[in-house]
Amino acid sequence: MYDFFFVLIPRHMPFLLEGALVTLEISLLSMVFAVLIGLACALGRLSGGRVLPRVIAVYVEIWRDVPLIVQLMVIFFTLPQAGISLPAFWAGVLGLSLNVGAYLSEVFRAAITSIDSGQRDAGLSIGMSRLTVFIRVILPQALRIAVPTIGGYFISLLKDSSLVSFISVSDLLRHGTILISNTYRSMEIYFMVAIIYFVMSSVASIAVRMVEQHLTPTYLRAGAAKAESRRAEAARVPA
Amino acid sequence: MSAPAARPLVEIRGLRKSYGQTEVLAGVELMVAKGEVTFLIGPSGGGKSTLLRCINFLETPSGGEIIFDGERLCHEDGNLFHHAPERVLREARARMPMVFQHFNLFAHRTVLQNVTEGPLVVQKRPRAEVEAEALAILARVGLADRASFYPAQLSGGQKQRVAIARALAMRPSLILFDEPTSALDPELVAGVLDTIRALAEEGMTLVVVSHEMKFARHLADKVHFVAGGHIEESGTPDRIFDAPESERLKSFISSILA
Structure with a gap:
């Protein structure tokens, strides 16, 4: 016990926290790209074209049906064959964003289609263009519906990003395994790694809840809260 | 009530609208004069709401002509149906906003x-x-x-x-009302009707789809009975409600009063 708190933690924590920082970076970056990919794919699928929606549907299906770790491996080992050399970190970002983006595209699609068509009619009837209706009327309401689900995906991503350690990204888990191979103190090191993941995830959940509350306008906080939770339920796509 | 000499604000000729095989509007003729209050009544499924939504192009008609304030929004040229560019339609919509059943x-x-x-x-x-x-x-x-x-x-x-x-x-030059009181609790209807009445008294041009027959009778300058995808009978409220001519209108009015 003494050894764990007063020797191992002071000695190894800094190196682990360095890894945790990479975990945070890769998760945040991937989330930003995933949101962009998800939104773009949702729009593409709702665009009503003939080809684009099908292409996107195939992408979403494939990415949801292959394990994330396999996706990361395929990207990491395929890109160099194709003449693209990507540092492990960015291969990780690419893999994670494509994966979460596929899920988010469904979240956005559900959120956008859950907005009553009367909202669109109302915008058009005062002379707005379709684009203006989307940007000023549909999207702000859809985003509010999607935010809790997006937050949930971010917290999952924070943990799932540990898989990038298998493609040699120096994240928290990888720094842990490096320490273990040097010290042979598996139990203690994994314990520290677990604690750091736990702290990061709980802080992230609190942050997500705060953002959610901040975004939920007064009109939804009181009476309409039930309707809102129903709509959020509709927007939630089982992972 | 007396038709003004000036050009009507809205002129609709031979307006058609189909969804696939289903023809909802089968050649509607309708003129709305400036400052006039027009009511569209009729059985549900008869095409009232579709007609209203075609006037401001929330629904794109399948054929016919609409002229709004001298500007042609759509017309037919031989067998080809043309409508004005989106920008013109938007500008027209902005001048004839719509009030919806579900707000x-x-x-x-x-x-x-x-x-x-x-x-x-x-x-x-x-x-x-x-x-x-x-x-x-x-x-x-x-x-x-x-x-x-x-x-x-x-x-x-x-x-x-x-x-x-x-x-x-x-x-606006014109306000379109699509069953503005149908979704309201009975005790809230009066306040909305009073507001609409005040607009009419100020000379605003209104086209109203409504099931409030008493209200139509008091407020309308003209009532059009829409059934089976066209305007079956038109006239002053007194004419329509007291001396209906077609069998359809007669049975509609008796069903409403029953």
């Missing part, structure tokens, strides 16, 4: 923002002027004290009056 207020905006949205975003008028005018309009519909509320905090009747205020803020 369709922007749920994420306050009452005041609902009313100012069109003038600010579509007409690009200066904010100070728009907000002052919006508050004056809200006062007119009796909702000055609700300006900072969200739609979800209002009763149905209040929502519908906000929707009317939103339409008025566009400084």
Whole structure:
């Protein structure tokens, strides 16, 4: 016990926290790209074209049906064959964003289609263009519906990003395994790694809840809260 | 009631609308004079709402001609149906806003923002002027004290009056009403009808789809009976309600009164 708190933690924590920082970076970056990919794919699928929606549907299906770790491996080992050399970190970002983006595209699609068509009619009837209706009327309401689900995906991503350690990204888990191979103190090191993941995830959940509350306008906080939770339920796509 | 010599504000000729095989409008002829209150009545499924939504192109007609304030929104050339470019349609829509059965207020905006949205975003008028005018309009519909509320905090009747205020803020030439009281609790209907009546008395041109027959009778300059995808009978309210000619209108009126 003494050894764990007063020797191992002071000695190894800094190196682990360095890894945790990479975990945070890769998760945040991937989330930003995933949101962009998800939104773009949702729009593409709702665009009503003939080809684009099908292409996107195939992408979403494939990415949801292959394990994330396999996706990361395929990207990491395929890109160099194709003449693209990507540092492990960015291969990780690419893999994670494509994966979460596929899920988010469904979240956005559900959120956008859950907005009553009367909202669109109302915008058009005062002379707005379709684009203006989307940007000023549909999207702000859809985003509010999607935010809790997006937050949930971010917290999952924070943990799932540990898989990038298998493609040699120096994240928290990888720094842990490096320490273990040097010290042979598996139990203690994994314990520290677990604690750091736990702290990061709980802080992230609190942050997500705060953002959610901040975004939920007064009109939804009181009476309409039930309707809102129903709509959020509709927007939630089982992972 | 006496037809003005000037050109009608809305001229509709041979308007058709089909959804696939189903023909909803089968050649509608309709003129609306400036300052006139027009009621469209008729059985559900007869095409009233579709007609209204075709006038402002929320639904694209399948054929026929619509001229709004001298501007041709669509017409047929031989067998080809043409409509004006999207920009022209948008400008026309902005001058004939619609009030919907289910209000369709922007749920994420306050009452005041609902009313100012069109003038600010579509007409690009200066904010100070728009907000002052919006508050004056809200006062007119009796909702000055609700300006900072969200739609979800209002009763149905209040929502519908906000929707009317939103339409008025566009400084419209014409307001389209699509069953404005059908979704309201009975005790809230009167307030909305009073608001519509006040507009009519000020000389605003109104086209109203409604099941409020008493109201139609008191307010309308002209009543059109829409059934089976066309206007079956037209006339003054007294003519339509007291001396219906077609069998369909007779049975419709007796079913309403029963």
